[in-house]
Structure formats: structure tokens, C-alpha cells
Amino acid sequence: MTLAVVKHATCTGCGCACDDIEVHTDGARVTRAVNACELGETWFRDHSPNPNLPPALIDSKPASLADAVALAADLLHAANLPLIYDHGYSTCEAQREAVALAESVGGIIDSYTSQCHGPSFVATQLVGKVSCTLGEVKNRADFLLYWGCNPAETHPRHTSRYALHPAGKFTPRGRRDRTMVLVDVEETATAKDADQFFRIREGTDFEALSAMVALLRGQPVDERRVAETGFTVAQLRALLDRMKAARFGVMFFGLGLAATRGGHGNVGAAYRLAMELNAFTKFVALPMRQHGNLVGSDMVLRWTTGYPFGVSLSRGYPRYNPGEFTTTDLIARGDIDAALVLGSSAAPGFANVPTIEIGPKLTRTGTIPRVQIATAATGVSAAGTVCRMDDLPMPLRPALTSALPTDEDILNRVLAEVRKKPAWYPQLKGEAQIA
């Protein structure tokens, strides 16, 4: 047993990507993750390499890696419309290979973003946004508004490391220099940290935020319509006064805003409010992103195709259309005839098509994929880059080594096999690939 300690490791347990973790190992498994929250500690322990994992399974039977890679390439190449789907836990390097593979097979590439903060991207494209890094939040923000999110449970170190509690350059007394307001449909664990909690009626975020924009502009609002949101006009005015009085205000919003009815309208209203507050003070709005590197997936897709999720490469050039090229819609219409999933494919939606699963845990229950390939876990035994929720790239410092290849290696091997076959679209023969 070789005891080892790796300092400044990055946790990919959630979108905070905390890079101050001290990981203790016994050479085979993670034994402690100092500074990590409970979620992060569990993440490191659960993703220690499993020596009993076979390198690959075909139809649930152990198979050689070469056979699994060859079958994966055959399935994707033979499909009319294959989907490459990313759960958001792979490195940016692997995600780049996934884009190249989608292009080579003329498929669609999408990620879990389409099921969570996809509407936030649509809102950005419609309205624009004012943003900043978490470092600026820590050093400057003196007013925090959390809307439709519960960081105490989903991002346990968000308030202690980046937002509410740490001493910053212009907030040297930490918590005492900041005001925090929470707006949500129920009083969650985060409410304990808040100076003020507002319970909003479910499904009325757009109305409340739009009323705030109107009040900010000095326009009249209908008191009865505002009352339907759970706020009074006086409460909205008082909240706006606090926001305007801040030196640097931040609104963090979660799936309560983005993944509910009219999500893009809700987030668009939040972005407009933050933008217009800049006539009075500095104010920004940031989404609370989950899954360790889902932001990386969006970033890589944007660099390579110009779009963040739901991108079809079936005509040889990128096309973007949420609702058409997004996973749940593709599955519901039965449009795809093969899928490669980075991460778990246990979701029942993939039951009807031959599926290839690449990831550190092989599905044993529910929908069993045709091909399963085990890989080293991102950040625990696989190196690379991930992006934090504020888009900042963070290097990984894996504390363990694994005999298994990385997601990037496997995608690269599948891509090489696909490229040996006839090009799916004659015009692409010999052309430079996107990634």
C-alpha cells in the first residue's frame, strides 16, 4: 500500500469545480478528500478505479477492447442518424473528440444541457447577458440574489468558497459585508443562510421578473397581477431598492427558473433585469450549472460548431435547433437509430436503439447498452481540462492511475475506425474535420 497526497486537485462533483482539494490515496483508492464537501468526498471515493471492471462488454458479456471499439464504429457508421450524447462528466479533450466523431458519422451531438440549462442559452441568444467570474463575485459582490436554486444541497461550497462567506478584496469582512436574498417556491436549506426569503408562487417567475423590470423603468404594474406571484408591489420595490443600492450585485439562478415552463422566457427576464440594473450599479446574472463538466461540453461545442447543444452535422455543416436536434425530442420522435453515450446510458429513452456506453461505471440494470467500454474517471484517474460554471477552464490533477483508457482515448480509437470506412457523405471525403 502506497500512501500519497495530491494537493490542489479539482473536484468534478458539481459545477463549482473546487480546485483546492487535498486528495489522500492508498495507491488504489481515494481514502480522504480534504476540503471537499460531502458530495465531493463521495464523488472521489465512488470513482476510485475498480480493478474488477472488465475493459468492455458486448451484449453484457466480457469482450476485448478492440472488438468493442470495432462494433461501436460499425454501429455508428451503419446508422442513418446516430446521436452522440454527453452527460457532462468527460474532459474537454474527450468532448472535442466526440464532436469530430459526430461529424465523421454525420450525426447529431447533444448534451445534458438540453435537459437543464438549454433554455438559458436560448435566453442569452435572445436577450444577451451580463456576466462575470466567480473570482469577481468573491472579491466584489455585496448583494446576492439566489433565484430558483438550492446551492446548500446542489453546490454545497458555492456560498462558502465563492459567494456569501469568503473575505474578498472589497468585502474584507466576508458574510458581514454581504446581503443575501433567496427567491424560491419552497423554503429550502439555503433559506437558513439568507437575510430574506421570498416564497414565489410556482410558475410565476416570468411575471415577477417582468414586473421588476417595469418598476425599474418607472412603468405602471397591475397590483392584482403582481399579487398572483406571491409578491406585493411594495416588496418588489423594496427588493429593487436593495439591488440598486448594491455596489456589485449578482443574481444566481437555477433550474427553478431555467427548467420550468417557459424557461427561456424566465431566464430572459432575469437577464434583462440584471442588464437594466446596470443603469444604477454593477449587476450580473449567472446560471448555477451542475454536472462536473457540462459547461465544458457547451464550450467545446461552441468553439467547434458555433452552437452550445443540440447540433446536427447530418448535412456536413452544423445546424442548431432546440426541440428538433435535442435528445428527448429525438427519442420521442424515434428519429435516431444508434447512440453513443458519454456517461450512463441507463435512461430508458435509449432502449430502442443500439447504444454504446463509454464511462467509468458500466450499466448493470435497466437499459443494457449493446457495447459498454470502461474508462478512467475524470479528475480521479484521468487528466485533462474541465470548465467551471463561470466558463473558466480548470486543469485536473488526478491522484490515481488507472489501467483503463480515458474517454478521449476510446473516442479517438472509434473515430480512427470510422475514418477507415467509406465517408458517409461524399463531399466530405478528404476535407479537414471540424475538431
Ligand code: SF4
Ligand atoms: S462544491 Fe461541488 S466541486 Fe466543490 S467539493 Fe463540493 S461537489 Fe466538489
